[in-house]
Amino acid sequence: MTPKMFAYHCYMKEPGDLSGFVDLAVNNLIPMGYDTFIAEIGHNVITKCHPEISGGSVPIEQVKEAAEAIAKAGGQLVPLFNCFGHQGWKCERNGLLQAYPEYDETPEYTEESHPDNFYTPSWCGNKPGIYDIVLPVIDELIEATNCKYFHVGMDEIFEMAHCPACKDIPRHELMAKNVKILHDHLTKRGVRMMMWGDRLIDSKECFGHTWEADIYGSYPAVDMIPKDIIITDWHYETTEFPSVHMFLEKGFDVMPSCFMTNHSVKAMSNMVYGSGAPGEHPLIENEHMLGMCVTNWIGGASNSEIDFMLTKTRPGVSQMGQTIRDVAAWHTAYVDPSKRRRW
Ligand SMILES: [Zn+2]
Secondary structure (H helix, E strand, C coil): CCCECCEEEEECCCCCCCHHHHHHHHHHHHHHCCCEEEEECHHHEECCCCHHHCCCCEEHHHHHHHHHHHHHCCCEEEEECCCCCCCEECCEECHHHHHCHHHECCCCCCCCCCCCCCCCCCECCCCCCHHHHHHHHHHHHHHHHCCCEEECCCCCCCCCCCCCCCCCCCHHHHHHHHHHHHHHHHHHCCCEEEEECHHHCECCCCCCCCCCCECCCCHHHHHCCCCCCEEEEECCCCCCCHHHHHHHHHCCEEEEEECCCHHHHHHHHHHHHCCCCCCCCCHHHCCCECCCEEEECCCCCCHHHHHHHHHCCCCCHHHHHHHHHHHHHHHHHHCCHHHECCC
16 A cells, blocks of 8 residues: 655745755654645755756755755655746746756746736747756655655646647647656666656646646546646635546545635545544545645745744634634544555
């Protein structure tokens, strides 16, 4: 049986350093039962191979130290490097596209041309040269962390099939092509790929809008990509999660991923772990259901944020801390320790 996992994901806009994240993992979350720490650090790390693409200030040596500290405490740091989409925020490009603007899918979308109507830039899905830059960075992150899993992001990719190099290629082909390049590379390294699920969900079947599912045509890629990819299927507002069943039925390992909306977290936890009532068969019994991932999009990278999150009552922040505790209570109550992931 596949060991169950319990993940904490942290968005790190500009962490400065990772000591707060490590402190949170080692001294708070591992004792609560979390075993996997998905750190959205990719574009903030200064790597040896491509320091020019970093938009942050975290040296690779510090990533290594963080991973070692978490491993020593019994957990695993999983690096997240946003691939394909999320190459910046609104019209601002990240370090990768600033250093290599030739891979910008929509260079004409600027603050002047689209001041209010542009979500985030992507790299071009049909210029393989991008991977000459990105794959060595991924390799360096793998070596530094000694990770067995790697998260490639790939959520909310709206800008594709637009530039002259790929405008005639169907979106699902571009999506599948980029997923497979990353999967093949990680597999050769003995590393399992994790990715967000939203671009693989047909909005006509689930959710009906463009954030949690796809309305533009990338979703058929779900049937074109390897099934050993772990899907972190995020949903933060709803109380029904049909896409979780869709991914399970197709044979993917799935980690339903919540944020901090109480009614949604409760509904997802109940679906995954059940209530312990006799005769109940919660999804955690499915061999492809790994366990939940608690995502944190409000901070949690610095010591002061963590102190607030776990101990103080500031609205929002305290709710995040409550979610972290609540889901841990579900996971540890309903997943036998012998079935949990040991790193
Ligand atoms: Zn393109």
